[in-house]
Amino acid sequence: MLIPLANDPRDYAWGSLSLLAELEGREASGRAEAEVWFGDHPGDPSETPDGRTLDRWVAEEGAAAGIDAPLPYLLKLLAAASALSIQAHPSKAQAEAGFAREEAAGIPRDAGERTYRDANHKPELIVALSDTFRALAGLREIEATRRLVAALGPGAAPLAERLEAEDASLSAVIGWLLSDGADVARDVVAAAVSAGSDEFSAELELARTLDAAFPGDPGIVVALLMNLVTLRRGEGLFVPAGVLHAYLDGLGVELMAASDNVLRGGLTPKHVDAAELVSVLDPTPGLPPVIRARALGEGIGQYDVPVSDFALLAVTPTREGVEVPLAGPAIAVATGGSLKVVGLASGAASDLVPGAAVLVTPDEGGVRVAGEGELFIALPGR
Secondary structure (H helix, E strand, O other), X not given: OEEEEEOOOEOOOOEEOOHHHHHHOOOOOOOOEOEEEEOOOOOOOOEOOOOOEHHHHHHHHHHHHOOOOOOOEEEEEEEEOOOOOOEEOOOHHXXXXXXXXXXXXXXXXXXXXXXXXXXXOOOEEEEEOOOEEEEEEEEOOHHHHHHHHHOOOHHHHHHHHHHHOOOOOHHHHHHHHHHOOHHHHHHHHHHHHHOOOOOOHHHXXXXXXXXXXXXXXXXXXXXXXXXXXEEEOOOEEEEOOOOOEEEEEEEEEEEEEOOOOXXXXXXXXXXXXXXXXXXXXXXXXXXXXXXXXXXXXOOEEEEOOOOOOOEEEEEOOOOOOEEEEOOOOXXXXXXXXXXXEEEOOOOOEEEEOOOOEEEEOHHHOEEXXXXXXXXXXXXXXX
C-alpha cells in the first residue's frame, strides 16, 4: 500500500519565514515555519487521506500491511532561521534508567522539568537541502579553544584559567558555566562581542548573533567551545548519543529515532539540567564526520549511520525510473522536481511534488521511482 501523508508546519520561534514555502512552491504564510513531521509520533502524527492520524492508522490497519509496532524513526523537513537550543541526547541505557527514575519520582511526562519522556535514545541525521546548512556539533579540540579564548582578552580570564589547567575537562567547564558560571559567562560574552580574530572570525560573529537573540544566556559561551560546521547541499551530519549540537540556519531533511529525550545546554528559555546534561555528555573533543551518500546503484544513494533505528536513502531517478528495494515500513518525501512512486507489489502509484510524502508499507517490497527530481526515503536500519 502507498498511503499519502500530510502535516502542518510547526511554528517554533527559530523557524524560517520562507524556506519551507520556497521548497513547496507556495506563498509564505507569514509565520515562522520550523518543521514538518512525517511519521506516527504521537506528538504530531501525520494525517492520512481518510482523516485518521498515522498513529491511529498503524494501530488499526498496520498489522495487515506488515507494520506490527510504531515506526522506530521520525522523518522531518527542518527549516531554521536562527539557532535551536544546544542539546545532547542520552544513550539507550541512559534513557531507560532516567525514564524509570522519573517515573518512580512521579514527575508528569509533560512537566517542564521532565527530562526523560520515554525510554529511547535519539540519534539523529541531518542532510542539507539548502546550499549551506550551519550547525554546532561536537566539542572543539582543546588547544584550538584555548587560542580562541586567549583572543578574547582579560574578560575571559576565569574561563581561560579553567581551560589551561592540566586536568581541564570540557564537560566540567560546561557544567560550571550552566550552573555556577553565569556572571563569568556574561563577561566572556561581552569580551567575545568586542573581540577580533582572523582564525575565529566566524565563531565570534556567531557569538554576536547569539548575544542579540539570547542576551545573558550562558549557552553562548558553550557555543564557543563547539565546532562550527557548514554542510553543503547533499552533505549529512550524524549526531550520536552524548554529542553536543545545535542547528543554526538552513533547510534540511532530518531523520531520528522516535524519542523526545533532550538535555539542553543553553540558547533556550526551557529547563536546563546542567548536572544531567554533563552525566550523558561525551566530552571527547572532535568534529563529527560529514557524511556523503554512498552509491547503491544508478540514482540511489544511502547515508550510512551506525544505528538500527533508521536508514536514509536519496533517490534521483532518470526519467525511465529506478527500482528501490525496501525492507520494512518506509516514508518517502520529495524535495525537488516531479516524481511518480509506484509500489512494486500492488502497482499503486502516488505523484509527489516537493514537500509531499507517502508511507510505503512493507508488503510492497519496494517502489519504482520515475520522473525528474529528488526523493528521500526513510526506513528502519539493519
